Amino acid sequence: MRIAVLLSAGRHSVSGRPAPVPVELQALRLAVDLANQCGGQSGCDVTGLHAGPELGPLADTLGHGLGHLVHLRTEGAADPAPALAAALEAGGYDLILAGRAGQGGEDAGLLPYTLARGLAWPILADAAGLAPGEAPGTLSVEQALGRGARRRLVVRLPALVTVHPAAPPPLPFAFAGLRRGRVEMREAPPAPAVAPEVEERAYRPRPKLIAKAAAGASALERLRAATEAASGGGRLLVDPAPDEAAREILAHLRALGLPTR
Amino acid sequence: MSRPRKDPRAARAAHLVPGGARPRFDLAALPAASGRPRRDPRAEERLALVPGTLRRRLDRAQRAPALAAAAPASAETVDAAPRLRVIAEPAYLVALVPDAPGGRLSAHDRQLFGAARLLADAGGGAVLAFVEQPGEEFGPAGADRVLALPVSGYDPEAKALALNAALAALDLRHVLFPETADGGDLARRLAALSGEPFFAGAESLSPKAVTRAARGRRVEQRRAPPRLISLAPDAVAPHAGTLHEGLPVALAFPQPTGGAIVSAEFIPADPAKVSLAEADFVVSAGNGVSDLEAFRALAAALRATPGASRMLCDAGLMPRAAQVGASGTVLDARVYLALGIAGAPQHLQGVAKCEHVIAVNTDLHAAMIERAGLAIVADAQKVMPALLALLQQERAS
Ligand SMILES: Cc1cc2nc3c(=O)[nH]c(=O)nc-3n(C[C@H](O)[C@H](O)[C@H](O)COP(=O)(O)OP(=O)(O)OC[C@H]3O[C@@H](n4cnc5c(N)ncnc54)[C@H](O)[C@@H]3O)c2cc1C
Ligand SMILES: Nc1ncnc2c1ncn2[C@@H]1O[C@H](COP(=O)(O)O)[C@@H](O)[C@H]1O
Numbered sequence: 001m002r003i004a005v006l007l008s009a010g011r012h013s014v015s016g017r018p019a020p021v022p023v024e025l026q027a028l029r030l031a032v033d034l035a036n037q038c039g040g041q042s043g044c045d046v047t048g049l050h051a052g053p054e055l056g057p058l059a060d061t062l063g064h065g066l067g068h069l070v071h072l073r074t075e076g077a078a079d080p081a082p083a084l085a086a087a088l089e090a091g092g093y094d095l096i097l098a099g100r101a102g103q104g105g106e107d108a109g110l111l112p113y114t115l116a117r118g119l120a121w122p123i124l125a126d127a128a129g130l131a132p133g134e135a136p137g138t139l140s141v142e143q144a145l146g147r148g149a150r151r152r153l154v155v156r157l158p159a160l161v162t163v164h165p166a167a168p169p170p171l172p173f174a175f176a177g178l179r180r181g182r183v184e185m186r187e188a189p190p191a192p193a194v195a196p197e198v199e200e201r202a203y204r205p206r207p208k209l210i211a212k213a214a215a216g217a218s219a220l221e222r223l224r225a226a227t228e229a230a231s232g233g234g235r236l237l238v239d240p241a242p243d244e245a246a247r248e249i250l251a252h253l254r255a256l257g258l259p260t261r
Numbered sequence: 262m263s264r265p266r267k268d269p270r271a272a273r274a275a276h277l278v279p280g281g282a283r284p285r286f287d288l289a290a291l292p293a294a295s296g297r298p299r300r301d302p303r304a305e306e307r308l309a310l311v312p313g314t315l316r317r318r319l320d321r322a323q324r325a326p327a328l329a330a331a332a333p334a335s336a337e338t339v340d341a342a343p344r345l346r347v348i349a350e351p352a353y354l355v356a357l358v359p360d361a362p363g364g365r366l367s368a369h370d371r372q373l374f375g376a377a378r379l380l381a382d383a384g385g386g387a388v389l390a391f392v393e394q395p396g397e398e399f400g401p402a403g404a405d406r407v408l409a410l411p412v413s414g415y416d417p418e419a420k421a422l423a424l425n426a427a428l429a430a431l432d433l434r435h436v437l438f439p440e441t442a443d444g445g446d447l448a449r450r451l452a453a454l455s456g457e458p459f460f461a462g463a464e465s466l467s468p469k470a471v472t473r474a475a476r477g478r479r480v481e482q483r484r485a486p487p488r489l490i491s492l493a494p495d496a497v498a499p500h501a502g503t504l505h506e507g508l509p510v511a512l513a514f515p516q517p518t519g520g521a522i523v524s525a526e527f528i529p530a531d532p533a534k535v536s537l538a539e540a541d542f543v544v545s546a547g548n549g550v551s552d553l554e555a556f557r558a559l560a561a562a563l564r565a566t567p568g569a570s571r572m573l574c575d576a577g578l579m580p581r582a583a584q585v586g587a588s589g590t591v592l593d594a595r596v597y598l599a600l601g602i603a604g605a606p607q608h609l610q611g612v613a614k615c616e617h618v619i620a621v622n623t624d625l626h627a628a629m630i631e632r633a634g635l636a637i638v639a640d641a642q643k644v645m646p647a648l649l650a651l652l653q654q655e656r657a658s
């Protein structure tokens with residue numbers, strides 16, 4: 001199985017310095033694990049792809065288990081999508097892994113979707129685990145949903161899969177891997193620059209919505225909204241028999257749609 | 262000084278009830294006004310009392326003459342019951358695609374309705390909800406029209422194709438999605454499919470501008486609301502105040518074709534592994550629970566994540582990771598079952614976001630009982646085995 005991992009130029013979440021994006025390193029780990037599972041067959045490899053003006057700290061990804069990194073050099077503000085789409089089409093990959101969203105760029109998570117549409121491949125989002133499918137040419141994807149739930153999907157290859165932060169952590173950095181790995185630089189054909197249609201200013205955290213208190217309500221009302229029953233004065237049972245109390249609780253839980261069995 | 266001296270005899274004589282053989286005095290009656298009126302502090306206080314508040318509140322400024330205001334205020338509260346608003350001929354449509362897991366709206370979905378109403382009400386538009394199963398819930402939540410999507414099972418690509426057809430056929434000014442696992446995925450699919458401008462994870466929204474964080478949360482991007490928007494959680498207040506009709510409408514969708522997904526299987530979260538902050542259903546024990554074995558068995562039988570108050574964690578009876586509250590974990594759970602917890606403010610802060618609370622406590626006046634939607638005043642040591650027995654009995658039958 002030939003696997004491509006898309007690596008974007010990120011910024012560290014605290015220091016703001018150029019750094020690989022953690023979720024893309026997790027995608028790299030999933031790819032390496034999957035390649036190891038195909039048991040030394042030929043044609044089973046992992047390639048990293050980056051489109052951008054320079055590689056910068058992405059060379060470090062070689063130390064996280066990547067053997068071969070392809071750098072598609074583009075002009076400064078050029079759209080990376082055409083260069084990546086051309087390289088992916090030419091590469092003959094079976095599986096493309098990308099991060100759920102970048103960190104340090106637009107961070108919209110839209111690029112994998114436009115690539116998948118361009119290649120006319122299916123795309124699956126938020127993988128937390130990958131395994132070869134039972135039938136040949138399929139892949140079993142464990143998709144992370146909210147609140148710890150998962151969905152197991154089986155998809156026919158080729159496919160593009162984005163990876164969720166709930167995936168296993170990246171492989172530890174090894175200097176020998178960095179020395180062993182190979183970086184290949186290719187010039188990408190010139191592409192039009194993306195025209196910014198948004199106005200940018202320094203980020204200001206916005207206060208999140210607090211409970212159900214209306215804006216401008218008094219302190220007493222805000223406290224009450226935070227501490228009182230959400231659905232208006234609830235039901236009160238005083239000294240019921242234990243059996244009756246148990247039945248009431250269970251009926252209430254069932255009415256809320258909880259699978260309690 | 263200039264104040265006339267009070268003559269007690271004359272004052273008493275003023276209370277004389279005329280007639281009858283013996284002289285009778287009605288001391289309770291107000292004497293006929295004589296000169297300077299007397300202040301009655303109690304009557305003034307009664308006038309200044311603001312009705313309808315839990316705690317006694319006096320409005321000495323008398324901005325609203327209390328007596329006059331009292332009657333219309335109660336009339337207003339009757340009026341304030343949600344009123345049906347019909348938008349027969351909307352100027353445009355604002356569509357939204359709630360996740361509605363299992364056919365119920367989540368809190369995030371309700372915020373999405375709030376955002377859609379914000380955009381629609383700015384120019385006489387109507388809100389159209391794309392749902393999987395039409396239900397009663399959408400009208401009161403703020404939908405004027407409801408359109409059922411022809412999708413079964415997990416097939417986001419077919420859903421995106423159907424939405425793309427609707428985008429072309431209907432005059433939709435905006436389509437809103439929740440920025441969740443499924444909603445965000447669908448929004449990006451539609452953006453790639455239709456080529457429409459897309460604004461991911463809007464953190465504030467108004468008819469004039471939307472904003473989001475970018476470049477690793479270092480800059481804020483702002484623009485006029487584009488056609489496709491996904492909304493971050495807790496960014497916009499849910500809709501309240503008016504009911505809407507939730508009129509079902511129909512649209513001819515293209516036939517869905519088989520996708521590349523061979524099979525999809527939902528795997529529910531394992532409550533023992535889920536972290537407390539992520540859990541959907543938490544059962545929590547406080548100082549009123551002495552039988553912790555029964556408590557752990559109950560949490561496992563209910564498939565809930567176990568939590569505890571600080572008392573139990575301090576005593577070493579439960580791990581610190583299980584502590585719910587201000588100095589423990591602030592829950593994001595939908596349902597919270599509190600056994601023997603008094604409901605100290607530090608604890609209640611941890612459950613402020615829980616939609617449904619059930620409390621079992623021996624004290625009728627515990628704050629937890631007041632907070633709960635279902636409050637049971639009973640001994641937790643007796644209720645826990647009863648619940649366990651009931652669950653076992655149901656499993657056996
Ligand atoms: C800075 C600070 C931070 C704190 N942070 C937290 C925090 O994060 N989380 C937290 O939980 N606390 C926190 N606390 C502690 C908090 O103030 C309370 O002391 C604590 O929550 C009380 O726990 P409790 O309700 O279990 O115990 P208690 O206050 O002892 O209440 C026990 C309750 O159980 C009931 N009961 C007794 N017997 C039974 C029975 N047989 N059946 C049913 N009910 C019974 C009683 O009526 C009573 O209501 C904090 C305190 C401080 C000062
Ligand atoms: N210039 C790039 N080169 C390679 N991969 C990229 C590039 N930009 C984005 N990606 C991939 O697309 C994912 C989503 O990026 P974004 O749409 O920018 O949030 C990232 O996690 C990367 O895997």
